[in-house]
Amino acid sequence: MTRAGLTAQRLTQAGAELADEVGFDQVTVSALARRFDVRVASLYSHVRNSQDLRTRIALLALEELADRAAEALAGRSGKDALTALADVYRDYAHEHPGRYAAAQLRLDPQTAAASAGVRHAQMTRALLRGYDLPEPDQTHAVRLLGSVFHGYVSLEMGGGFSHSAPDTQETWSRTLDALDALLRNWPPR
Amino acid sequence: MTRAGLTAQRLTQAGAELADEVGFDQVTVSALARRFDVRVASLYSHVRNSQDLRTRIALLALEELADRAAEALAGRSGKDALTALADVYRDYAHEHPGRYAAAQLRLDPQTAAASAGVRHAQMTRALLRGYDLPEPDQTHAVRLLGSVFHGYVSLEMGGGFSHSAPDTQETWSRTLDALDALLRNWPPR
DNA sequence: ACATTTGCCTAAAGGTCTTAGGTAAATACA
DNA sequence: TGTATTTACCTAAGACCTTTAGGCAAATGT
Structure with a gap:
């Protein structure tokens, strides 16, 4: 009776794949056990x-996203960087809906602080250097960008923009134009 | 043995309250049965x-939100209307986190089309009349506003903005300033 | 070759969802 | 007011998921 070679890592990876296939909320210890052809208790x-399993998948997704973002931002600035970062989020969500949902999992402060989540904030801040906003406004802008990226992707994936006329790609591109214009012309207090 | 007086309506209402107390994903047929001191099978x-239960709660939340929005928009226009509508979403999410989460539930197209969701889109469009954008851009703007409102509230509630310096109220107000400026000065193609 | 570790197992208890079929309370009707 | 019908809630039971406890055999170290 040869062993299956289970590992927290392999389970997390397989869990992420499962999430993309059937949805993050359908990721269950049992389903994962089935996938490895192993008894449920063995995973414990x-x-x-x-x-714990869900959290690991969430952390994996945050890492992957941050890695992609870092690569996309390298050597870019201004609107170029803005578009690149925004597309990273959107594309990732389309390619890996389950992982993207996982990345939204609420983490306890401890875990969140140690996660790749902080890199995301740093990168958004880095992006904003191209627009040079005074300090308090920079934080506001970071939050605004996060809101738009997340909100847009989440509504688009949830079907919120379905059945209406202009296709979402067009809206996405106009949204980025608008954000760029806004950042270049940030309203003072 | 007197009866409990169950109704789809009462169950939905109680389910919404339960959602606000313990979170939408913890709303379970069993928990609801306990709350009415009734056997689980009786709910069926x-x-x-x-x-079905979740969907009903979602529809309830969408209705409540739309009603609040309609009242808030009455007699307002321009930035006044923008702020009022935005605050409706944010306040509702703070007061009723479980219901707000429910409102995010993905509905099948049939149900979605018959839900109060369409009123939301209509109201956002009405709001935009004060900014008079040409037609294709209006749709883009509707989607942008939806993204910002939902994205902001969702990140704020998820703790995404916790532990950072300027308080979220300040960011919220600056975000609305920025959106107002953007709509008044919408970048052409 | 033997001892230890450890990976996966069986067993079992508790929770949720859902269906099928029964009994008693409420309601309708004569 | 007594009887018939409807209906609200019940018991029973099967299927699935989670989690813990304890056992055996495969891998690993000496």
Whole structure:
């Protein structure tokens, strides 16, 4: 009876794939066990519980996203950088809907602070250097960009923009134009 | 043995309250049965299944939100209207986190088309009359506003803006300033 | 070759969802 | 007011998911 070679890492990876296939909320310890052709209880040596598994998938997604973002931002600035970063989020969500949903998982402050989430904020800040806003406004802008990226992708994926006329690609591109214009022309207090 | 007086309506209402207390994803047929001090199976005469229950709660939340929005928009225009509508979403999410999460539930096209969701889009369009954008851009703007409102609220509630310096109220107000400026000065193609 | 570790197993208990079929309370009707 | 019908809630039961406890055999170290 040869062993399956389970690992927290392999489970997390497979869990991420499963999430993309059936949705993050359908990722279950049982389904994962089936995928490895192994008894359910066996997973509990590698992963504390269901919540732990989900958290690991979320952290994986945050890392992957941050890596993509870092690569996309390298050597770009201004609107170029803005578009590149925005597309990273949108494309990732389209390619990996389950992982993207996982990245939205609410983490406890401890875990969040140690996650790649902080890199995301740093990169958005880096992007804003091209627009040179005074300090308090920079934080506001970081939050605004985060809101638009996340909100847009989340509504688009949720079907919120379906059945209406102009296609979403066009809106996306106009939205980025608008954001660029806004950042270049940031309204003072 | 007197009866409990179950109804799809009462179950939905209680489900919404439960959602606000313990989170939308913790709303379970069992928990609801406990709350009415009734056997679980009894609920299935009033609600088709768990998914049906969730959908009803989502529709309730969408209605409540649309009603609030309609009232807030009455007699306002321009930035006044923008702020009022934005605050409706944000306040509702703070007061009723579970219901707000429910309103995000993905509905099948049929149900979505018959829901109060369409009123939301109409109201956002009405708001934009004060800024008079040409038609294709109006749709883009509707989507942008939806993205910002939803994205901001969702990140704020998810703790995404926690532990950073300027308080979120300040960012919110500056975000609305920025959106107003953007709409008044919408970048052409 | 033997001892230890550890990976996966069986067993079992508790929770949720859902269907099928029964009983008693409410309501309608004579 | 007594009887018939409807309907609200119940018990029973099967299927699936989670989690813990304890066992055996495969891998690993000496």
